[in-house]
Amino acid sequence: MISDTNSAVSASTPANGRLNHLLEESILPVSVKQRTISALGFVWIWIGIAVIIATFQLGANGVAGLPLLHVVGIILAANVVLALLMCLTADIGTEHGLSFAVYLRAPFGVYGTHLPSIFRGLIAAIWFGIQTYLGALALNGIVEYLTGYSSWPVWYVVFALMQIGNTALGIKAVEILAAIAAPAIMIISIWMYYTLDVLAHTKGLNIWTFVGNESITPLTLFLANVAFWSTLAIDIPNITRFVKTSSGARSFIKRNKNIFVAQLIALPATQTWIAVIGAASFIAAGDWNPINVIQGQSEGLSLLMLLTLVLLAQWSTNTAANLIPAALTFVNVGAPYVKYPMAVLLAGVVGTLSMPWAILDNLFAFLFSYGSFLSAxxxxxxxxxxxxxxxxxxxxxxxxxxxxxxxxxxxNLAGIIAWIAAGGLAFSSGAWAFVVGFGAGLVIYYLLMKLWVLRVHTQQELAAGTGDKFLATSVGMNWIYNKNTNAFSRVRTEDLSTDMGRPDL
Known part of the structure; x- marks a missing residue:
């Protein structure tokens, strides 16, 4: 086996014999040969993620003051801009196979990482609770229609355990669910659109020419949609570290080619389409939530189709967008004692204790509050x-x-100061929160590192100059941890065995 032995260091059991609290198998780097998600598989995952209830409201808010065609263009453009940003952060997973929380050890410090990563983990867990509550309502509706039995708390527990079990099985199980759920979601959503379109026509309305009388600017709608996926914009490496890539691809485009279709096409197209349905619902019935509108008029197969959409949408979003990010941040802080399956269960418990049914009543205030600090x-x-x-x-x-x-x-005080300062500025910036937080975080952190931290704390990858010693996928190398020697090394892709560096996740 050919490896870069100069990079080998002790990482699991230091000389004093104590356990390494920074290392657990599910947060180790993922080698190229362990990346199993195809371009199509990533597309299915993103379609499943993008169909969430709040997206309906974005579309409805838009048509309250703008023509639907304008709303479509604005939302599509906003999501393309966000997707371009996400393609940049995705390279952390593609190049080094690292999870979000482990990477944050670089800008925030090996312990400082816990502040921003746990913040993100708690938000993800809360979103799990919100999505599970909505899915439980749908599941309860299905069971009540078929049997007459009604108890959403019972189905909340059942649905939560189903999702936790699915996610605990690993990334392959998540991908399989997405491949089943995404096509079904799109088919049912098309049915929803035509149902609402017919309802609008019965009232003499055309959803494509309707213009509301509320005051909303294109810029406000654009910024709201850019901020919408601030959560996954930062922790997408959790997923992209499992997406197939070309070892030795120095070109950014070639190295990340399997993520582009999902993030630059599937995300914007799906998000825009679901927003259109929300807009159609608002126009047809004055309610942004088409589930309420159609459920009030449906029975039999139509009702079951609608509720199935809700169930699949919440499930497919929760596994990839909420449970995995939350679990990995909990593993990061609890290593080596907290294992991935245990962390998934913990995420479910935290999400439930947050009382998501209460947060749902103030959803957009919740989005605004945490989005400011995530953008930073x-x-x-x-x-x-x-x-x-x-x-x-x-x-x-x-x-x-x-x-x-x-x-x-x-x-790393530069990271903590930049995060708090930029997040605070964003929080007080209204509709511009995402832009202000992102820009301020970038500038403040860069200046603090260059003018202060880097003069005190040597960073080997910077001292190494232009060499390739600290790159991985783009130069055909992989970061591999050897349990027997408690050391890392860089191993050429062609010299990897299929089980090297295999994480629990």
Missing amino acids: IGGIMIADYFLIRRRKLNVPDLYKADGQYRYSSGV
Whole structure:
């Protein structure tokens, strides 16, 4: 086997014999040969993620003051812009096979990472609770229609356990669910559109020429949609580290080709389509939620189709967008004691204790509040990964408590200060929150690192200059942890066995 032995470092059991609290199998780097999600599989995952209840309201808010055709163009453009940003953060998973929380050890420190990553993990867990509650209502509706029995709390528990079990089985189980759910969701959503269109025509309305009388600007709608996926814009490496890629592909486009169709086409198209349905519902019945509208008029097969859409949509979104991110952040903070299946269960419990049925009544205030601080993390990630480190990472030191990412007692003050300052600015910026948070996070972090932190704390990937020692996929190498030697090494892709570096996830 050919490997870069110069990169080998102790990572699991230090000389004092204590366990390494930065290392657990599910958050190890994923080797190229363990990346199983195809381009089509990633498309199915994104379609499943994009169909969520809140998207209906985005479309309805738009047509309250703008023609539907304008709304479609604005939402499509906003999601393309967001997808371009997401393609940048996705490269962290593609290049190094790293999860979001582990990567944040670079800009925030090996312990400082817990502040932003747990913040994101808690948001994901809460979203799991919200989506599970909506799915439980649908499941209860199906059972009540067929049997007469009604109890949504019972179905909440059942639905939650189904999702937790599916996600705990690993990324392949998530991909299989998405491949089943996504086509079914799209077929049922087309039926929903035509149902609402017919309803609008019976009232003498044309959904494509209707213009509401409320005041909304194209810019406001654009910014709201850009901010909508701020969560996955930052932690998409959790998924892209499992997407197939070409080893040795130095070109950014070639290396990430299997993510482009999903993020640049599937996400914007699906998000826009679901927003159109929300707009059609608002026009036809004055209610942004088409589920309420159609459920009030449907029976038999139509009702069951509608409720099946809700159930599949919440399930497919929860597994990839909420349970996996939450679980990995909980593993990151609880390693090596908290294993991935245990973390998935913990995410479910936290999401339930958040009382999601109450949060749903104030959904957009909730979105605005956390989106401000997540956008700042996105700016910090771009500044750190592309502008400062130029995609190079000393990955073995990400798993060392006394390595270069220790900074000041395990915390990089540049990251923490930039996050709090940029998040605070974003929170007070109204509709511009995402733009302000992202821009301020990028600039403040970059300046603090260049003018302060890097002069005090040496970063080996920067000291190495223009060499390839700290790159991985793009130079045909993989970061591999050897349990027997408790060390990392860089191994050529052609020398990998299929089980090397295999994470639990």
